Amino acid sequence: MAIVERLFEVVRSLSFTSILALIPAAIVLAHVIPYFLDPYGLRSYPGPFLAKFSDLWLGWVAAHGNRSVTVHELHKKYGPYVRIAPGHLSVADPASLQEIYAHGNGAIKSEFYEAFVSIQPGLFNIRDRVAHSRKRKIVSHIFSQKSVLDFEPHVREYVKMLLQQWDRLHDLALKGESGSEGEGWTGRDGKLWLDCLPWFNYLAFDIIGDLAFGTPFGMLTACQDYAPVAKVSENYGKDGSHGEVVGLPAVQILNERGEYSASMGVLPMWMRPYVKRYIPWYSKGNVAVQNLSGIAVAAVAKRINAQTDRVDLLSKLQQGKDDEGKPMGIGELTAEALTQLIAGSDTTSNTSCAITYYLAANPRVQKKLQQELDEVLGNDDDPVSNFDAIKRLTYMDAVINEVLRIYSTSGIGLPRAAPEGGMVVLGKHFPSGAVLSTPTYTIHRDQETWGEDSDDFRPERWFEREPEKIQKAFNPFSFGPRACVGRNLASMELQIIISSVLRHYSFVLESPEKELVVKEGFLRKPTECRVGITRRNV
Structure with missing residues (x-):
């Protein structure tokens, strides 16, 4: 105590100029001293020089939208262990999945997830294990296979709307017409040319709007990225009150929020309020967080005020009770609805777009999948596939799984604190607080598991490799107690969307030499996918 008091006396005796001069030295010492103290035992592991001393290296990488690829290249250089932050070790070994994310290992989600909280913690971002178990008990039954099948007619309804819109544009394209500059479609060479990404966004948002809140956002009808957004009041969690409702681009908001939170989440907790306040890029991202909350607030208010008997995700959440028989309050209810909105729209649209790209880029695979669909659905006049008819199509499953593998919608290593x-983990002990993760993007390219051509898109590998081995390295929905609760719904949606679209149309890339450009926030997202569409005679 005497030493501390003496230090304060020394500081008080310094001039303002002297104190300013000491600040850089203090910052350096604050980063160098922990490196030599090595509280997590990570100093011996390789990694970028700056990452050994500061979280800012990973924050910079995340903010530039290429974290998964950057970390993958580091693993190719250094091997299975890479230190990507002072207290964070990336472990690129399929076997580490079973240990870092296992049931009962005591690990918790790291402080990374605090950056994703808005309104209040939800199933995705809550860190407390007991609180998470309570939430999961309430939510999990909603996404059981039986419950998901009740949603099938609604999914099929919006897939049909997508087909009708593309048919309409296709007919106009055959007449040589083109859309306005904002619409972005044109007719040429007997094909409809467009960017399919916005359309899959419209589809996914309308599906989850209907399933979660009983009414779509109307994006497919309007052919526009739009959603009502409410200003969230300080008392919302208590009384459900909110401010003015305005129309804003929901997909854009979701993208900005993902990029912001993924970058903010790797920064130290003490630093976050300052970067949010003083760095414009982060300030803009924080606005996106608030607007995304406003989408859920407006949708929940509209649904509750409608007083309908419609069974949807929100009504099932309202019926949910914890072990003490208590229902969710308005704040918790909206936070969970927001979680479902994000998860149900983002992953489906991104993956549908990526599948379309890989099929357009690989005509052989596209033709083989269409042959399987024609054999099974040849006598069905309904353009939208019935899930019961297509849920066991082996080649379609291989195509979808191969895209989930090589594209890796969720590619980063999801951080867990010891x-x-x-x-x-893998025979090495890590002390309390050490952050560990297994990067999905990298283990999806593990050559021992997937073969020497693991960087190539080839669905046939799913029939050639050892099933038990590849399943242990396949991680599109995470693993363990925090795995994606909506996996059944996501799988059903993808199967219906892809089978219906590929049975109805053939696709070619507008620029075959151009690779799919991806930007990463929390998820990896295509920036666009321009394709030529031809209607098939089925």
């Missing part, structure tokens, strides 16, 4: 007493 519990009190530490944890053992």
Whole structure:
């Protein structure tokens, strides 16, 4: 105590100019001293020089939208262990999945997830294990296979709307017409040319709007990225009150929020309020967080005021009770609805777009999939596939799984903090607080598991490789107690969308030499996918 008091006396005796001169030295020491103290035992592991001393290296990488690829290149250089932050070790070994994310290992989600909280913590971003178990008990039954099948007619309804819109544009394209500059479609060479990404966004948002809130956002009808957004009041969690409702581009908001939170989440907690306030890019991202909350607030208010008997995700959440028989309050209810909105729209649209790209880029695979669909659905006049008819199509499953593997919608290593007493991963002990993760993008390219051509899109590998081995390295929905609760719904949606679209149309890339450009926030997202569409005679 005497030493501390003496230090304060020394500081008080310094001039303002002297104190300013000491600030850079203090910042350097604050980063260098922990490196030598090595509280998490990570100093011996390789990685970028700056990452050994500061979280800012990973924050910079995340903010530039290429975290998964950057970390993958580091693993190719250094091997299975890479230190990507002072307290964070990336472990690129399929076996580490079973240990870092396993049931009962005591690990918790790291402080990374605090950056994704708005309104209040939801199933995705809550860190407390007991609180998460309570939420999961309430939510999990909603996404059981039986419950998901009740949603099938609604999914099929919006897929039909997408087909009708593309048919309409296709007919206009055959007449040589083109859309306005804002619409972005044109007719040429007997094909309809457009960017399919916005359309899959419209589809996914309308589906989840209907399933979660009982009414679509109307994007497919309007052919526009639009959603009502409410200004969230400070008392919302108590009384459900909110401010003015305005129309804003929901997909854009979702993208900006993902990029912001993924970058903010890797920064130290003490730094976050300052970068949010003083760095314009982060300030803009924080606005996106608030607007995204406003989408859920407006949708929940509209649904509750409608007083309908319609069974949807929100009504099932309202019926949910915890172990004490207590229902969710308005704040918690909206936070969970927001979680479903994000998860149900983002992953479906991005993956549907990526599948379309890989099929257009690989005509052989596209033709083989269409042959399978024609054999099974040849006598069905309905353009939208019935899930019961297509849920066991082996080649379609291989195509979807191969895109989930090589594209890796969720490619980053989801960070887990070692519990009190530490944890053992691949025979190595890590003390309490050490952050560990397994990068999905990298283990999806593990050559021992997937073959020497693991960087190539080739669905046939799913029939050639050892099933048990590849399943242990396949991680599109995460693993363990925090795995994606909506996996059944996502799988059903993808199967219906892809089978219906590919049975109805053939696709070619507008620029075959151009690779799919991806920008990463929390998820990896295509920036566009321009294709030529021809209607098939089925």
